Amino acid sequence: MKLTADQVSIALAGQSIVQGVTLDVESGEIVGLIGPNGSGKSTLLRAIYRMLRPTAGRIWLDDRDLWQLTARESAKRTGVVLQEMPASFELTVREVVQMGRTPHKGMLSLDSEKDVAIVAQALDRVKMLSFANQPYHTLSGGEKQRVAIARALAQQPKLLVLDEPTNHLDIYYQIELLTLVQSLGITSIVAIHDLNLAAQFCQRLYVMKAGRVVASGSTAEILTPELLAEVFQVRATCGFHPITNQLYVLYGSL
């Protein structure tokens, strides 16, 4: 599914947070959203999963206007993974993932064999099937995020919205999580702080600053010393690793 944002503006309590953002994510593409804290990345993503209604502009999922859909129709299309998924109540891992079936189920319908299979499949996909009956709150941060992805997968989404999904994870789980997202082949938009991870896992990047998109393009076009100096106010060296040919960012000047 293709995601398009067309001149989207969002205001909170009368204050403009996102101004005239236009972006698109092609079917199957992973697009990164980078920018300093408070640049409006999360707010923009909130509008894409219907948490916040834009004050102006349109968001399209293929040729459907997102805000013309019901909350439920939107949830059948879009899965969401946030920084963390807290649980103040005791739920098993399976119960958490089962919640992903919510938009597909009516009030009276019980879990069908198909639902059970989809949930098991989602758990298997993130290698958490053996944890299905464990209490969710006893998991480690990395395991919890994998469960969050499984829940999103149980929604059978055609778009994944990820808002700094690796924020609370150590580097092992950061790489593992993004590798997992990459392997899914689902159209994804991900807000991410770590520029090296962005370089490794995203095909294209949009750069936000003060509520606007200030640059967009391939990772190599975006991750340049000039742009990082201007947007993030850091000195950086960018290059391709001589052996792996992987794009990298080093902070501090030569």
Place this chain on the structure above:
Amino acid sequence: MHHHHKPTRSIPFWLILASLTASIFGAIVLAVSVGAVAIPFGQVVQIILSHLLPQGAIAPNWTPTADRIVWVFRLPRVLLAIVVGAALSVSGTTLQAVARNPLADPFLFGVSYGATVGAVLVLTLEATTFGGLSLSIAAFTGALIAMVLVYALAQQQGQVTSFRLVLAGVALSYVLSAVTSYLVLRSSQPGNNSVGLVLSWLAGSFGRAQWADLGLPSIVVVLMTGHLILQSRSLNALLMGDEHAVALGINVKQLQLQLFVITSLLVGVVVAVSGAIGFVGLMIPHIVRMSVGSDHRRVLPIAALGGGLFMVLMDLIGRIAVAPEELPVGIVTAAFGGPFFLWLLRQRSTFGGDFS
């Protein structure tokens, strides 16, 4: 590394449901049998059946007095206790999901206090505008106003956070409890004899229960509990927080408002007939979640039955503990429920998810 964790749900759901239902029938017979005049279990069952079955199906071998004691005095009281217990327990469960806080209950949210102010207003003014319904309507209105106030106070930039919800509820509870005290004090002026009535009602009691009191609360409790069970998936999604609930396709604001109205209705109709009875709305949902987890498809039916059973037993204790005097059931739930709850908390090291 997590595989050492004990499975929490070893007893099948249907078995819990069946044994609770059986226990409720047992408790009804027990509670109707016990009292100043003891009536044998068998006779209790026969008398109840003789009223339910067509006339003449059971030849009476009991005195008209026994019949009156069972059918007129004790049975309505026991049934009312079940209805009130179920209502408070179900509202507690619902509010905990809305506030995403296992510590929420109708008192914490000011709903019970709102209902109390409404009812005390009617009792002290001896207003009979709506006849017998006036107390229920006043209590429901009070509960609803309290809920709407709490919800409005908890708003921040159009969002309602769990933290502000609880804070607003606590603050409003203090205000409303002061209003209740003022109303009671004012009614204790010479020439006004409603103060005794108000005080015994405030402590919570089923002492004046009649068949006529049962109709409205029963209908409300059955319909609303049924409706909430149908909303179980949405309630489950609410547990994960607003953002996650929205991501699962829930219209969070609309659902919250709907749940507030339902809770106000449940609390309002039972506070009107029994006074404000504490602890049930907090304790029973907890015990239920400990035994069956947090999925509302299981929690709600069991909380309703468990709350009913608990209340019958508490009222029974209140009737026999200091016989021939009676302890108001509100005092019993707090005096017996509190320590029991604390004991239960100590039995479990992990409790309440990330709150522990």
